[in-house]
Amino acid sequence: MDTPTQTLRKAIQRARIVLSTGGVEPVEKTIWSSPAGKKRLAKRLAAMLPAHKTYVEPFAGSAAVLFAKEPVALEAINDADLEIVRAYKTIKRLNSKDLSKLRARKWTGDEATYKQLVASSPTDDVAWLHKFLYTTHFSYGKMRGKSFSPSVQGVEARTVDRIEQFAPRLKKVQVFGGDYRKVVSKFDGKDTAFFLDPPYVGYDVHVGEGKFDEHTFFDVLKSLKGKFLITYGIRGELPKLLAKSDFLVKRIRTPRTIASMRGVGGPKMLTQLLVTNYEPTKKSLEGLLVDGSDETDGDLLTEEFEKTIPLIKGADPGDEQFVLGVVLEPDIVDAQGDTYSTDEVRQAAHRFLEDFGGLGVMHRYRVNGQVKILESYLAPSDVELGGVGVRKGTWLLAVRILSDELWTQVKSGQLTGFSIGGSARRAPEPNPPADRPGEPVAGSSQEAL
Numbered sequence: 001m002d003t004p005t006q007t008l009r010k011a012i013q014r015a016r017i018v019l020s021t022g023g024v025e026p027v028e029k030t031i032w033s034s035p036a037g038k039k040r041l042a043k044r045l046a047a048m049l050p051a052h053k054t055y056v057e058p059f060a061g062s063a064a065v066l067f068a069k070e071p072v073a074l075e076a077i078n079d080a081d082l083e084i085v086r087a088y089k090t091i092k093r094l095n096s097k098d099l100s101k102l103r104a105r106k107w108t109g110d111e112a113t114y115k116q117l118v119a120s121s122p123t124d125d126v127a128w129l130h131k132f133l134y135t136t137h138f139s140y141g142k143m144r145g146k147s148f149s150p151s152v153q154g155v156e157a158r159t160v161d162r163i164e165q166f167a168p169r170l171k172k173v174q175v176f177g178g179d180y181r182k183v184v185s186k187f188d189g190k191d192t193a194f195f196l197d198p199p200y201v202g203y204d205v206h207v208g209e210g211k212f213d214e215h216t217f218f219d220v221l222k223s224l225k226g227k228f229l230i231t232y233g234i235r236g237e238l239p240k241l242l243a244k245s246d247f248l249v250k251r252i253r254t255p256r257t258i259a260s261m262r263g264v265g266g267p268k269m270l271t272q273l274l275v276t277n278y279e280p281t282k283k284s285l286e287g288l289l290v291d292g293s294d295e296t297d298g299d300l301l302t303e304e305f306e307k308t309i310p311l312i313k314g315a316d317p318g319d320e321q322f323v324l325g326v327v328l329e330p331d332i333v334d335a336q337g338d339t340y341s342t343d344e345v346r347q348a349a350h351r352f353l354e355d356f357g358g359l360g361v362m363h364r365y366r367v368n369g370q371v372k373i374l375e376s377y378l379a380p381s382d383v384e385l386g387g388v389g390v391r392k393g394t395w396l397l398a399v400r401i402l403s404d405e406l407w408t409q410v411k412s413g414q415l416t417g418f419s420i421g422g423s424a425r426r427a428p429e430p431n432p433p434a435d436r437p438g439e440p441v442a443g444s445s446q447e448a449l
Contacts (some may be wrong), residue, residue, distance in 0.1 A: 030067045031091065031162050032136045038197060038231065042068035045195065047282040050227045052193035060084065064075075065195045067166055071318070078176040078183040083132060085177035090129050091163060092170050098126050101162045105130045109138045109152035133159050134347065174251035181220060192226030202235025214238040221277070227401035230275035242275055250274045321401040321411060322374070325383065325418040330393040346378055349395040370403035 019056050029039060038045060040278035049055075053073055056248060057066055059075035061084070081086050095104075106113055118136055122128040137157045176183045184194065199212040214396045218241045221228065232238060236249075276368045327349070330342040340348070353376055375398035380388050390396070397418055401407040 006028065012043050028283075029162060030062050030064050031166050032062055032087075032133060038062075039064040041231070044284070045229060045231070046277070047284040048229055049195070050278050052195070052227065053191040054187055054189065054226075055225075056183060056187045056192060056194050056199075058183050058194065059197050059199070060088075061197065065171055071169070071172070074174075074187070075172065076174040076176060076183055076187055078178070078180055079136045080178065082177045082178070085175060087132050088173075090125050090174045091167050091173070092173075093125070093166060094129075094163070096188075099160065099164065102130060102163070105134075107134070107147075107157045107159060108153045109157070110146045111153065112148075114138050122188075133157075160340075167204045168308060181216075184220060184224070188224055188226050190225050191372040194224070194226055194228040194229055196230045198230075198232065200233030200235065201238065202233060214241070218242075218245075222440065224277070227278045228276065230273070232273045233235075233277065234271050239273060242273065246446060248276045248279065263327065273319060282353045303373060321407050322397045324375075324396060326388075327395040327397050327418050328392065329391060329395075331391075345395050347391055349376060352376070368408055370401070372402060374400055 033039065039062065045065050046069035049069060055066070055069065055072050055075045057063060057077045060066070060079045063077050066075065066077060077088065103215050114135065117131045120131060122131050135159070137159055138152050138155075180198070198217060201212055201214055209336070214237045218238060221230075222245075245408075250273070251273050252270065287438060328345050330340055330345045332340070377396055379392055379394045379396060383390050385396075401410060406415065
């Protein structure tokens with residue numbers, strides 16, 4: 001096959017991630033859950049922290065790591081969400097009488113109660129805290145929005161029990177609200193350990209990711225005297241900045257906190273970066289990372305890729321609102337001059353169904369409720385479909401369009417094909433044959449109409 005000769009190998013990053021958290025451990029909830037919380041990783045993250053006399057969480061959320069670690073002399077948490085800040089400060093002030101009043105209130109999931117509380121404006125601390133905790137626990141995605149989660153109808157919350165369990169841990173913790181930079185500057189020093197879990201740009205989880213300045217955050221990291229442990233997503237500009245830095249950057253995959261996080265699609269696992277300016281102990285990383293997850297080599301630059309192939313028309317004209325399309329073909333040169341082998345196409349197709357299984361539009365937003373995947377298969381031989389030649393090993397996807405709006409866009413020609421998109425990094429291929437280019441290891445992060 002006539003393709004450009006290359007000495008670089010493009011490895012899809014997801015292929016380099018290990019599905020492991022060191023065994024299944026029971027997840028202990030803290031006082032409340034956060035849509036981007038770290039309760040599943042809290043014990044592991046706490047074990048990675050270096051020795052310190054001061055501990056700071058500038059993006060506290062549910063403060064899962066604080067509750068998982070041993071106390072030190074000086075501790076502080078901060079959040080930009082001032083309701084979260086008020087809740088922590090209120091809990092610190094609660095006495096036994098307040099707890100009795102709180103326990104006497106309703107803690108069973110009920111949509112009517114939820115809507116009533118959302119519309120209410122409590123004036124005293126106990127009533128306000130009940131509203132905050134109830135709407136957090138029973139809202140869709142723990143987002144404290146107007147949407148009640150039907151899955152918790154009739155479920156009893158044990159929130160007051162958890163307050164009794166965890167509130168003593170907060171007694172000596174200083175609580176701040178507002179810009180994270182103020183608390184970072186206030187407590188930075190050689191004996192300080194920071195756990196930083198900022199909003200992940202590129203993920204629509206409604207925790208401030210739309211306003212988060214990644215370049216400013218990176219500058220703050222470079223200025224710190226203390227040690228830091230960061231968790232972050234794989235989208236946005238920050239991963240590229242980190243890849244070129246001297247920080248230790250590794251990649252992990254963890255179970256997602258909520259099953260259908262907005263903007264992330266439908267995988268059961270979430271890929272994240274683990275970043276430090278110190279070397280965590282090998283024991284704390286056991287089972288979580290493997291060789292090949294280190295992203296600190298400046299030559300292994302992260303790059304975005306995208307490949308679009310037109311839909312096959314007329315393959316099944318009798319099936320209303322049905323579309324069939326090629327997602328990925330073997331041995332076809334892509335826009336970066338790389339090819340995908342038959343085996344790599346197979347791996348990508350299987351990983352899509354195992355870990356993702358959702359669709360988006362133009363790589364911008366999810367439409368999982370507006371489409372239905374009917375078939376995902378590899379062509380067993382060279383075939384012709386709708387007048388289009390399809391080679392053996394090609395990944396094909398058949399979808400029913402449930403949305404009339406999307407179907408109109410397909411019929412009008414606005415939406416013309418399936419597009420596979422994701423991120424990849426390039427690494428030297430050992431001794432590539434002179435007559436054959438390096439081939440990519442295929443995988444996918446999303447599919448889009």
